[in-house]
Structure formats: structure tokens, C-alpha cells
Amino acid sequence: MPTERQYGYLQIILLSVAGIILQIGFVPLLEIGVWRPDLVILIIIYTGFKLGVMPGTLTGFFLGIVTDLFGPGPVGISALGGSIVGFLAGQLKPLRLAYNAQLLTGIILILINGLIFFYLYQLQTETEFVYLMFSRVFPNTIYTFLIGVVLSLFFRSKLKSI
Amino acid sequence: MIKLLNFIVEARDAFVLFLCILLSSILIVTSDKAPVGPFRSLALNTIGEIGGFFFEIGSYFRLQEQISELQAENARLAYENMQMEDALLENLRLRKLLSFSDKSNFDLIPAEIIGQSPHTVFNGLILNEGENRGIEKSNAVLTAEGLVGKIVIVEANKSICQIILDRNSRISAKIQRNREQGIVAWDGGAQLKMLYMAKTIDVLVGDVIVTSGYSQIFPENIKIGVVVDVSKETEDMFQEITIQPAVNFHRLEEVQIVRKEREDAN
Numbered sequence: 322m323p324t325e326r327q328y329g330y331l332q333i334i335l336l337s338v339a340g341i342i343l344q345i346g347f348v349p350l351l352e353i354g355v356w357r358p359d360l361v362i363l364i365i366i367y368t369g370f371k372l373g374v375m376p377g378t379l380t381g382f383f384l385g386i387v388t389d390l391f392g393p394g395p396v397g398i399s400a401l402g403g404s405i406v407g408f409l410a411g412q413l414k415p416l417r418l419a420y421n422a423q424l425l426t427g428i429i430l431i432l433i434n435g436l437i438f439f440y441l442y443q444l445q446t447e448t449e450f451v452y453l454m455f456s457r458v459f460p461n462t463i464y465t466f467l468i469g470v471v472l473s474l475f476f477r478s479k480l481k482s483i
Numbered sequence: 484m485i486k487l488l489n490f491i492v493e494a495r496d497a498f499v500l501f502l503c504i505l506l507s508s509i510l511i512v513t514s515d516k517a518p519v520g521p522f523r524s525l526a527l528n529t530i531g532e533i534g535g536f537f538f539e540i541g542s543y544f545r546l547q548e549q550i551s552e553l554q555a556e557n558a559r560l561a562y563e564n565m566q567m568e569d570a571l572l573e574n575l576r577l578r579k580l581l582s583f584s585d586k587s588n589f590d591l592i593p594a595e596i597i598g599q600s601p602h603t604v605f606n607g608l609i610l611n612e613g614e615n616r617g618i619e620k621s622n623a624v625l626t627a628e629g630l631v632g633k634i635v636i637v638e639a640n641k642s643i644c645q646i647i648l649d650r651n652s653r654i655s656a657k658i659q660r661n662r663e664q665g666i667v668a669w670d671g672g673a674q675l676k677m678l679y680m681a682k683t684i685d686v687l688v689g690d691v692i693v694t695s696g697y698s699q700i701f702p703e704n705i706k707i708g709v710v711v712d713v714s715k716e717t718e719d720m721f722q723e724i725t726i727q728p729a730v731n732f733h734r735l736e737e738v739q740i741v742r743k744e745r746e747d748a749n
Contacts (some may be wrong), residue, residue, distance in 0.1 A: 345598035346611065352605070353731065355673045359603045374496040382503040386510070387639040390526040392600035393645035397510030404503035404616040408496070435603070439510070442604065442650060448671035456672055461603045 326372070333368050333376065337384055340364045347392060351468075356460040358468040361388050362434050365403050366469075370418075377414075377425025381407025394442070403439035406430045424473070428466040436463050459465050506576050527609065527641040557626075590742040592616050592641075594624075596735055605732065606649040608632070612641045612740065623741040627707035628655070629729030630694060631738050642740075646732060647675065647707070655698045656707055659691040667692060667726060668708055674709055675723040682715050684722070692726055702741060 340360045348357055361384050369377025385400030410430055418426065435458040443450050491498055495597035592612055600607030612618055614637050624631040624644045632646040647654060647669065654667040656677065663684050665677040680686060690710040696703025 341601060341603075341697060344601035348601070349599045349605070356604055361601065373500060378496070378500050378503055380624075382507070385507070388601045389510075391598070391609060391643070391648065392602050392642050394600075394602075394651070395511045396523075397507040400510065401504060401507035404507065408500045408725065411496070422734070427696060432739045438603070443671075448650065448669070452671050457604060465603075472670065483623065 329372050330376070333372065333380060334363070336364050336367070337380065337387075341384070341387055341391075344388070351422075353464070355457065356464050358465040359434075359461065360429055360468070361385075361399070362403070362406060362465060363427075363469045363472065365407045366410045366430050369407045369412075370423060373409070373414045374408055374411030375405035377411030378404050379407070381405070392438070397420055398438060398441045401441065402434040405437065407419045408432045409433070420473075424466075424470060427469055428462065431465050431469070432458070435459075512514065522634060524638045527636075527643070528640050531562075544616075582676055584643070591739040592618060592742050593737060594618075594740055595737050597641075606646060608644040608646060608735070608738070610642045610644055610740070611635075613642045615636045617742050618642055618740055619742075623701045623705070624738050625705055625741065626730055626735065626738055628731065629708065630701065631730055631735070633700055634740065644738065644740075646653070648673065649727065649734065654701060654707060655695045656692050657695040658686060658710075659693050659704075660687075661685060664695055664697075665724075670725065673728075674711070675726040675728060677710075677726060678721070680722050680724055681720055682722045683718075686710060686713050686722065688713060691703055 340363075344360050348360060351358060365381040365384055366379065380402030382400050385398075385403030386396060388403075389396040397445040410426075411425055436454070439453045439458050440450055443453055455463040502643060555635050582584040593623040594610040594612040596608050597611050598609040599605055600609070604712045608624075608631070610624075618634060618637055620634055620637055622634045624633060630647060632644045632649070632652065634642050635645040636643040645651065647667070649669055652667075652669050655664070656667040657664050663680070667675050670676040677692065678688075680728070688710055692704040692707045694701040694703055706729045708728045710724055711727045712723075718722050729739065
């Protein structure tokens, strides 16, 4: 009989595979202009909240690697932000935050990931980081947060038990 | 030694984070090297098959609309083709008179888009063709509308196309009207900009930007986009030129990959 923790790991693995597939095939349909949500970072934050620091960090790292494998850019950019965000989310697990506090910290973590990713992404280009912050980071953060809120309404009972 | 081990055990969370950051940094620097290749191949082939399955389901519902669009486009192209055949024959005749060698058309491989890069910045397309069809890294990718990008990663049956709306995209281009040369790059949003165009160069809104042919990657005269804004109110000696891409990247379902350029010497 798998323990609750083992069940949690299995849940995260299945969520991760589904998240990657949806991010590649379904999320482009949700694009508004150049803005799109990031399901992968939502999964990383959820893992950190649910299972703690180590699983959050490692999930962020490996999901970031897998995300980068499907893109034309260098591998490691998403892994760097993902592992930091997973670590931070895991640090919040012992606090057993209320639902509203989880949403608030969630949007901050999404923002941190966006800032790290686009800072690394714009290196060696003429594009200004400040421009990308306002044209990409902030809108993507809000959009991802809204999708996260919608998803959390379905999984609210799970989040309350974290 | 024991103290060090105790320290690592107590601070294992931070230690793991440090390792992840270090590995990420190393991977960013060495992305093109061997360790990444097999994992990329495995990921592309696995997820690519699943993504392709969902793509086929979605494309089934768009068939009727596509058929109507294609029929209209076919009629228009057939008419244009007749006009251009006349012009081509005359061109060949004149080139022969002047003893120019004849450059023929490209070898095009159609490919379906089975997914997009999962990042929040849309910069890549996952295609369902790869090495087995003779596709190589740096092959140009285009549609009837214009330039899409180039192949950056190739596996046996899948490949990834970096689109022109990407930080690494640099295209040698020219203004079709007056043949002035420049470099087209991504502007950070949904458009492109033309770099290194001196303020003395005549650029108008509506000018068509095409590939120059000086690149080893992109054939000549592939449409890149249209100039939508020109500003000379800049601090340096170059004007700011904004280009709307010719291709609608949000409606792409199929592309053509340029396998090679056939040259028939006259």
C-alpha cells in the first residue's frame, strides 16, 4: 500500500507529464497576442507547497530541463528559474498557508520565475530587459496566475490539506 | 570531514539548490554539446508522437474550412502561375543571351506542426519531419506567405524550427523596392526591426522586406514582412524600422522546409 508521500510523488509525476504535453499542444490555443500561461511553473509551485523543499527543487530542475529540450534555445534557462522557485515554494510548506496566502505567494513565485527566465533570455540581444518586463513578464505572470486560480478552484480541497 | 558531512546533511536543501543552479549554468553554456542530444531526441520522439496524435484530432475539425480556403487559393495561384510562366520564359531567354547561369527552385519538404516550444515566449515549432527526410540543421523554413525560420535541432523523425521572432534570429535582408541592405532581428514583441539602416536611406511604410540571398541559410527573395513604421527620431545614426512579419505564426499548421537549392548550370 503506497504511503501518502509515495502517492504524492506519483501524482506529481503524472501531473508533470500531462503539464508538458498540454503546454506544448494546448496552451498555444490560449495565447492572447504574445502572452501565454505557464502550466509548468504552476506544477512546480504546487509540488513545493505539497511535498517540500527537496521535491520542489528537483521538480523545478527536471521540468525546466524537459521544457528547454522542446525549445530552440539553450537547455538550462528554465531549469535555473524552476529550481529556485521550487526551492522557495518548498520553504513555505511548513507554514501551512491559508488558501489566499497560497495564491499571493504563488503569483510572487510566478513573477520571480518570469524575471529569471527573461533576464537570461534577453542576454546577448539588443532587446531591453525593462521592455520585456512590461511586455512579457508582467502579463504572462498575471495570465498564469489567473489560470492557476481557475485550476485551484477545482483542486481547492487538495490545497487546503497541504 | 565528519563536520563537513554533518554540515552538508543539515544544509542539504540549500546544497541541492546550489547543485541545480550550477548544473543549469553549465547546461546553458554547453547546450549544443553531446550530453543533451540523446535526452532531446528521446523527449522529442516520445512527446512528439503524443502531440502529433492530438494535432490530428484537432486538424480533422478544420478540414472543411481548409478545403474552401485552399480551393480559392489554388484558383488564384493558377492564374498567377500563368502570368509568371510568361515572365520566366522571357527571363530565361534574356539570361541566355547574356550568358548567365540558371538557378532553379528549391527542394521543398512539407512538414506539419505538431507542437510549439513550451516556453512562455513563443520561439519554436516542433515539426514531424527530421533526418530521415534529408532535413539538416540550418535548413530554411517557409510558407507561401513568407519566411518562418530555420531548423535548429534535428532528430530522426522530428525537428525544431526556431522562428524569426526569437532572440537569436538575425536575417540578412533587403528592401525589395530599392535593394537597400540591412539585418532583420526580433523586437522583443510580435514584430521585427531592421537594423543598421542609416537615416539617409529611403525607407517607406509599406516597403516589402525580403531575404537578401547573402546568407548561407536563407534563399534570396523570400518575403520576411512589410514595413509598418519608420522613425528617424533616434539618438544614433540609424533609423528605427518596424516590420510586421508576413507569416501569421498563430495560424500555422504546415510549413515547407528548404532541403537544398538545386542549381542547373546553363
